[in-house]
Amino acid sequence: xxxxxxxxxxxxxxxxxxxxxxxxxxxxxxxxxxxxxxxxxxxxxxxxxxxxxxxxxxxxxxxxxxxxxxxxxxxxxxxxxxxxxxxxxxxxxxxxxxxxxxxxxxxxxxxxxxxxxxxxxxxxxxxxxxxxxxxxxxxxxxxxxxxxxxxxxxxxxxxxxxxxxxxxxxxxxxxxxxxxxxxxxxxxxxxxxxxxxxxxxxxxxxxxxxxxxxxxxxxxxxxxxxxxxxxxxxxxxxxxxxxxxxxxxxxxx
Amino acid sequence: xxxxxxxxxxxxxxxxxxxxxxxxxxxxxxxxxxxxxxxxxxxxxxxxxxxxxxxxxxxxxxxxxxxxxxxxxxxxxxxxxxxxxxxxxxxxxxxxxxxxxxxxxxxxxxxxxxxxxxxxxxxxxxxxxxxxxxxxxxxxxxxxxxxxxxxxxxxxxxxxxxxxxxxxxxxxxxxxxxxxxxxxxxxxxxxxxxxxxxxxxxxxxxxxxxxxxxxxxxxxxxxxxxxxxxxxxxxxxxxxxxxxxxxxxxxxx
Numbered sequence: 001x002x003x004x005x006x007x008x009x010x011x012x013x014x015x016x017x018x019x020x021x022x023x024x025x026x027x028x029x030x031x032x033x034x035x036x037x038x039x040x041x042x043x044x045x046x047x048x049x050x051x052x053x054x055x056x057x058x059x060x061x062x063x064x065x066x067x068x069x070x071x072x073x074x075x076x077x078x079x080x081x082x083x084x085x086x087x088x089x090x091x092x093x094x095x096x097x098x099x100x101x102x103x104x105x106x107x108x109x110x111x112x113x114x115x116x117x118x119x120x121x122x123x124x125x126x127x128x129x130x131x132x133x134x135x136x137x138x139x140x141x142x143x144x145x146x147x148x149x150x151x152x153x154x155x156x157x158x159x160x161x162x163x164x165x166x167x168x169x170x171x172x173x174x175x176x177x178x179x180x181x182x183x184x185x186x187x188x189x190x191x192x193x194x195x196x197x198x199x200x201x202x203x204x205x206x207x208x209x210x211x212x213x214x215x216x217x218x219x220x221x222x223x224x225x226x227x228x229x230x231x232x233x234x235x236x237x238x239x240x241x242x243x244x245x246x247x248x249x250x251x252x253x
Numbered sequence: 254x255x256x257x258x259x260x261x262x263x264x265x266x267x268x269x270x271x272x273x274x275x276x277x278x279x280x281x282x283x284x285x286x287x288x289x290x291x292x293x294x295x296x297x298x299x300x301x302x303x304x305x306x307x308x309x310x311x312x313x314x315x316x317x318x319x320x321x322x323x324x325x326x327x328x329x330x331x332x333x334x335x336x337x338x339x340x341x342x343x344x345x346x347x348x349x350x351x352x353x354x355x356x357x358x359x360x361x362x363x364x365x366x367x368x369x370x371x372x373x374x375x376x377x378x379x380x381x382x383x384x385x386x387x388x389x390x391x392x393x394x395x396x397x398x399x400x401x402x403x404x405x406x407x408x409x410x411x412x413x414x415x416x417x418x419x420x421x422x423x424x425x426x427x428x429x430x431x432x433x434x435x436x437x438x439x440x441x442x443x444x445x446x447x448x449x450x451x452x453x454x455x456x457x458x459x460x461x462x463x464x465x466x467x468x469x470x471x472x473x474x475x476x477x478x479x480x481x482x483x484x485x486x487x488x489x490x491x492x493x494x495x496x497x498x499x500x501x502x503x504x505x506x
Contacts, residue, residue: 113372114372115371115372115373116372117371117372117375118368118370118371118372119366119367119368119369119370119371119405120368122370122405122409123404123405126396126403126405126409127402127403130396130403142416142417142418142419143379143383143417149380150379150380150383151376152372152375152376152379152413152417153417155416155417156375156379156413156414156416156417157413159412159413159416160405160409160410160412160413161409163395163408163409163412164395164396164405164406164408164409165395166395166483230419
């Protein structure tokens with residue numbers, strides 16, 4: 001019996017400005033049906049405020065404390081350790097790190113920096129890491145979908161720096177187990193009765209399974225035929241969030 | 254008894270415009286002592302012509318057919334397969350691929366593109382590879398040394414695209430076994446009596462050992478304390494090319 005539902009955003013609820021058909025009504029049914037709903041994203045091209053605005057503009061009903069972002073998790077992780085990060089992040093979220101001392105950095109944060117991923121910045125990140133600075137990444141996301149294009153995401157660049165500096169990144173978002181645990185801890189439901197719904201078979205589905213949650217892969221967003229064959233473990237693959245919510249509600253009937 | 258000597262260039266013979274002390278005389282002793290000498294490099298910021306000029310400017314005696322470059326190997330590999338490469342390469346060597354059709358590319362070549370490693374180019378490389386275009390890389394070189402700085406090399410970016418597109422690159426330079434085999438085939442010496450001398454414990458030393466050559470790591474160039482612990486296998490670690498040549502000549506005495 002599913003007690004709470006963790007929903008990835010892009011590719012599950014919407015693609016850019018287009019709502020996945022039926023998604024608004026499905027989220028509404030889930031919340032009215034007694035499921036504890038959380039929104040959980042590695043997206044790092046928008047601030048938390050902009051994400052909330054975007055969701056509400058698309059008519060999703062979402063409260064501040066239902067939204068969990070990898071960017072927030074990165075802030076916390078760096079703050080707890082009192083680090084001075086070199087932030088390889090998108091200009092749209094640079095302000096989220098404005099209150100950190102960033103001169104003489106002793107840590108590296110890699111989010112989806114988009115055009116910030118240039119040789120100069122990547123080289124500097126590498127030089128810090130090979131000298132021992134901890135590397136923090138939002139997630140191992142390989143790519144995301146934008147319109148009809150797939151675009152490189154932060155994971156590729158995190159892997160590049162890990163390889164060059166022989167370092168291992170701390171992943172503060174999905175598929176990091178701590179991130180899932182933090183979200184689950186905000187609900188009254190144990191992990192085993194929590195269902196993660198996502199379009200990324202690695203970050204969303206495999207990550208959730210490794211954190212002992214249940215998981216469901218949707219065939220929307222970045223999903224590509226055969227993705228469900230890429231990992232092992234027990235999970236459902238469904239057409240969209242509409243079917244995922246039906247599954248969760250049916251488990252309570 | 255060593256019959257031929259394969260010498261990496263940057264970090265073994267010189268650092269930028271500075272000769273590694275004793276290197277010119279050591280190469281001379283090797284050639285006069287009867288060793289078949291080959292120069293073998295993954296460097297992809299200079300054309301073959303510029304490399305030869307640079308070596309000769311520094312007083313090394315080198316013939317055209319003693320120099321083997323990963324860039325030449327890439328040209329051959331692409332030409333044999335009649336491919337139209339998207340060339341993520343340094344502007345200095347773009348001309349080496351001018352005779353390839355590059356419109357509607359159906360392959361990706363990654364060399365050390367330096368500032369060419371921007372988001373737009375990497376994204377395009379990724380999009381081609383995820384649709385199945387073969388990925389060709391000069392080598393898995395993590396970084397190289399320039400003055401007192403370590404700089405990111407092509408390997409990091411090859412790894413990034415491999416990860417994002419779930420693809421495996423064909424490495425045409427070191428540590429690819431085919432590259433070593435091609436160089437050895439230009440000599441009269443079998444692999445087991447060929448000594449590769451390099452400052453990169455992975456590309457030079459591990460690669461040579463895997464191709465059944467002998468190998469010697471020098472403590473110049475990009476060498477960092479402890480590098481020799483990073484791989485297994487039988488090889489010597491010496492202060493510089495001077496000692497490496499002594500070892501090779503001593504084996505013939």
